[in-house]
Amino acid sequence: MxxxxxxxxxxxxxxxxxxxxxxxxxxxxxxxxxxxxxxxxxxxxxxxxxxxxxxxxxxxxxxxxxxxxxxxxxxxxxxxxxxxxxxxxxxxxxxxxxxxxxxxEPGLKPAASISRNGKIAVLATERALRGDKLLALREQVSAATGATFILQPCIGLADRIEQCELGTDPQDATSAMLERYIAPMLEQGVDTLVLGCTHYLFVQDAIERTVRAHTQETITLVDTxxxxxxxxxxxxxxxxxxxxxxxxxxxxxxxxxxxxxxxxxxxxxxxxxxxxxxxxx
Structure with a gap:
């Protein structure tokens, strides 16, 4: 020490x-x-x-x-x-x-308090989603609230943001990546998306655009x-x-x-x- x-x-x-x-x-x-x-x-x-x-x-x-x-x-x-x-x-x-x-750390606790239906997607890196700390937090919050957390590794997304490729064009590679990661979560009925990587806040506009293309429901984004x-x-x-x-x-x-x-x-x-x-x- x-x-x-x-x-x-x-x-x-x-x-x-x-x-x-x-x-x-x-x-x-x-x-x-x-x-x-x-x-x-x-x-x-x-x-x-x-x-x-x-x-x-x-x-x-x-x-x-x-x-x-x-x-x-x-x-x-x-x-x-x-x-x-x-x-x-x-x-x-x-x-x-x-x-x-x-x-x-990903905002699992605030997401559970915000979610209306208890179905929450966590977007993060593969390493973060494998970490014992996050998995233990998921179990703790799930036990306390009954919320279900769907973990989605966003492989390559942080790399795109490192290059300042922020998905401003709906047809670009970053937008296509977000579509691939987010659409299946929405199909499972999630009403809350946790941005579990500090990079992801910089593509918030593109994430919101992707969400609007798939649902009229209100989807809450959680950033800590x-x-x-x-x-x-x-x-x-x-x-x-x-x-x-x-x-x-x-x-x-x-x-x-x-x-x-x-x-x-x-x-x-x-x-x-x-x-x-x-x-x-």
Whole structure:
């Protein structure tokens, strides 16, 4: 175990990482709720996708990236990746017990409370859907609520979003992929779709268009990015680490792939142009 409690400062940055650009959807919520904070975003795109990696590979990547973010002075960590949260957050908390750490997990609990008929689709990576943590959560929520969760691995979808291929054209490959994954879920009568990968929020418009093509029923999409930002704020407040005054909050990007790809994602997905550096971690 490594203690960082004595070195953390309110003016230190928050470290955020994902296997690629999907975590930018979480970063957007964090910037909205904690606008004074300096942020570091690490896109591990050189090793993406995490969905086809072994659990140990994801743990090793998560530990290496966290060590780098702490070297940059991070006072808190957001694991903005469902797959990494499921595989690695236990190891991260064991290694850094004093570090405020927030992960993301598919919103099964809120979906069960929202659903009218108890039939819920969970769209996520193959690795995330195989994780013991998610399967245990499904059993827990099902037992408590009677909800049925249909797990749909969306192989290749995160890769499309990494390329900023967001399904804006109904005839493009991303739209065809969404059709293939979502239509069978709708045929089974689901009334709620859980976006179980942070990448998927960026194709929300295309998902909604796909849904409208198949049903007139109201289908609710569940994303947990806002809840992640709220939990981060609570942890910072509890540790006395929230930054209250910052006229010019900084955002720094790092990537293990091409700088231009992350710059394009920042610009295309968030309309931001922060500095971005390439790293070999």
């Amino acid at each position: 490594i203690s960082i409690a004595s070195t953390a400062r309110p003016d230190a940055p928050i470290g955020i990482f994902d296997s690629g650009v999907g975590g930018l959807s979480v970063l957007r919520h964090i910037r909205a709720q904690l606008p004074q904070e300096d942020l570091i975003y690490f896109a591990d795109s050189g090793y993406a996708p995490y969905g086809d990696k072994t659990e140990q590979q994801v743990v090793d990547r998560s530990l290496a990236i966290t060590a780098f973010l702490l070297q940059q002075g991070a006072k808190a960590l957001v694991v903005a990746c469902n797959t990494a949260t499921i595989a690695a957050i236990k190891a991260l908390r064991a290694r850094y017990p004093d570090l405020p750490i927030v992960g993301v 990015g806002d809840a992640v930002a709220r939990q981060l704020a609570r942890l910072l407040d509890a540790a006395g680490l929230r930054r209250l005054d910052n006229d010019a909050p900084r955002l720094q990007g790092y990537t293990t792939a091409k700088v231009e790809a992350l710059e394009k994602a920042f610009a295309g997905l968030l309309d931001l142009q922060p500095p971005v550096e390439h790293l070999s971690v």
